[in-house]
Amino acid sequence: MSDHPGKISRRTFMRGTATVAAGVAVIGAPTEAGAQDLAPSRFSSSVTVRFEINGVDHVLDVEPRTTLLDAVRERLQLTGTKKGCNRGECGACTVLMDDRRVNSCLILAASTDGRKITTIEGLADGPVLHPVQQAFIDHDAFQCGFCTSGQIMSAVGCIAEGHAGSNAEIREWMSGNLCRCSAYPQIAAAVEAAAGEIV
């Protein structure tokens, strides 16, 4: 970790995402006071995080403001995770954190120390697709494919949560993932089929 005087300790971040997010909101405020917060010292700090991503341990120095999404895409070049809105509204960036689905655009990378992250690149077992991935092909559950990584990761989480008991339940619990090509009935059918296979 940098010794720069403006650094924010890892302990601060370990208090939880909500605290950190509140800090970022101040930085981003479009006021003159907010602009002053952009003083260089503030951003030259970095945080070292150690996390497991797709079964591989990583040590990464990240800026406190860097999201998990930007860290995996721009730093680790794991570009299967997509940025559709960067505000937690579309679900395209869904990954698993400690086996639970999260919007990676709403997670600061600095808060992921000690966590286990799974992205779409880590889902298949070598050449063998995960049952949800295969079900998405079999049920034609995508067109352009841009939301698909997030849909699939969300579906894996949805099934693990026990929210895939019926088509109606799946549709409700998969509604955080937008698909503008609108393959919704096929997505629900794919999740339903995969849930049957996984259980």
Added chain:
Amino acid sequence: MSNLGEPVPRSDGKIKVNGSARFAADQSLPGQLHAVFVSSTIPAGRVANIDTGLALGLPGVVRVLVAGDLPPLHADFNETMVPPLATKSIPMQSDEILHEGQPIAIVLAETLEAAEAGARAVRATYAPAPYINPEAAAPDAVDPERGGYSYLDASEFLKGDPEAAMTSAAHVVQAEYAQPTRHANPMEPSAILASWSGDNLTVYDSVQHLPAVQANLAATFGLERAAVRVISPHTGGGFGVKGYVWPHELLAAMAARVMRRPVKLVLTRRDMYGMVGTQPRVTQEIRLGADSTGKLVSMTHVVSNVTGLTEDYIEFATVPSRSFYACDNISNLQLVRRGNMTLPTYMRSPAEGPGSWALGSAMDELARAVGMDPIDLRLASYAEVDPVSGDPWSSKKLREAYALGSERFGWRSRPAGGTLDGHWRIGCGMADCSQGVTRFGSTVRVLLKADGTARFESSLCDVGQGPATIFAQVVGEILGLSPDRVHAVTGDTNLPPAGPTYGSATTISTGTALHQAATAVRDRLARLCGWPVAEIAMRGGSIVRGTESRTIEAVLSEAGVSELSGDGALEIENYADAGLPGFPARSFGAIFVEVGVDPELGLLRLRRATGAYSVGRILNARTARSQMIGGIVWGWGQAAMEASHFEPSLGRWHAKDLANVVLPVNADIPPEIDIAFVDEFDPNAGPLGVRSVGTMAATGVAAAVANAVYDAIGIRVRELPITPDKLVQG
């Protein structure tokens, strides 16, 4: 045995489910800078001053480009056409501001985070000018001098004497219908990575038509086309707003030119509301006159849409009233309302999308006035020929589609309107779906290799409709190969230029060229064998003549040929047309919906839908079905959810995100979306017998929903979307 029509799985399935399909924003180059726009917070005026000092002091920020820093547009740019250039009004060529959200500065930084922080730290001051709210502007005649959109269809149409015929009509209905501006919001925001090598420019871009980007970037800098390479193997949804070339693409290339480094620009979701087009707010006045039997005797249709100040974008919503029904007396007029807004654009579904909403609603009002079933009303004015030209259609099996859809939906035995299911009142409605065929000039190359595989090469971009999959089927069909032995090489302007992936034109356009190219390869193979082309067939990787059969591998190997190639082209005068000359071509269909309305809470739910279509031959039942389902969901969004509201005092959109602009989600769409196609081969549309599919799917749906709402609770909603405030009773 034919593979055409079979539900062959998508050829890009695996790379779409394992995250390895690389979209524009997934690309990176060594030394690249991240670009983030600073955009105008006022809708009209000019930039007085931009203070970049604070931004430049942030670590990682390399440069803040303002208007004077960018190269001027080359003289060649004056020769470009609008469209396919979306607008000639390119930001940052002066300090003028024409709409809120217009880029006024570009922050370039070593990291995305630094660029974002830099953009927040730029301080702009403005000299505001009075702005014009387009929604409040008076409708004005279309000006053909303002861009080229007016040349894409007719702004005025007159047939017979509609006024006289209206006075003699037994039944007349008259109403005004409105729909709000809607943003396409493809899941992938537009993105571009621009890189120069000397005077050669390469861009990874998120587009629906690569050659248009190539041509316009070349003109921007005064380059030969060949000096610009556009790469776009995957595009994350377009729905029209990536169809034309938008200013941010030029600005990214300019920034890379100035910086002498690659520049990666990924629009934010907010940028998608200011830097690419929308479907504009459309208001429509319709009058329908019918005789005592319900036959249409007169139709008048006046449409006005909002547009920007620099070009007249025209939403040709009058098209349905001159093409859906037989009628001797028709008048159409298109008007525009100009104001300070981002220029609108063609968006799913243009023209017939808005037009079918108004006309499909008016026909339902007429059916109730006459006392006829809406299908019978339509059959009374069935257009056997194109009402504009009087020529017979290339093929039209709408009667069969009515029968098929009606049967599958149970239209004739539907529950009475207002039937209760718990607290829901049930209603059913139907409307016509239709979209004119468009063909674009297109080229493609097919190569047959000595290992018995084939590939086709074309600049075409598969935005998810599935052309790469169905074209492998077509090549496989002609060369006797399983589709999985045919590989698509696409998405690069170094390949033979294809027409755009919009307007449902890809299959009929590039597919026709592909048919020609694959046939040329087959004929060459026959000649290598010394067999007459007319006597051979291709089956199972072999060429067959009577009882003789030779494998492709054997023929090429013995001839010492590593691969055979064939070129195909669909050549069209003036770049685009509406089908084979002399054969007006249009896809047809009918949509049936059942809704539930809770009149106490104003809730509206889709319970089930059936679409039955006459579209020519279906090449892949799976991808075609997906197109239709997607279109119906878009229609549901148009009907019940989507709107971008213009804030009149600030001159900007109320919301520029995905939380406050409501879009359909999975829970909104029931599994009971039933799709059926009439068995059809259109011999007058081209060698494949196809017309067009996907764009039509979003037409008619909004009208069917509004008609179903009326059926359920007796409220006629004439302004979309049909939100609870319009349904709550007493």
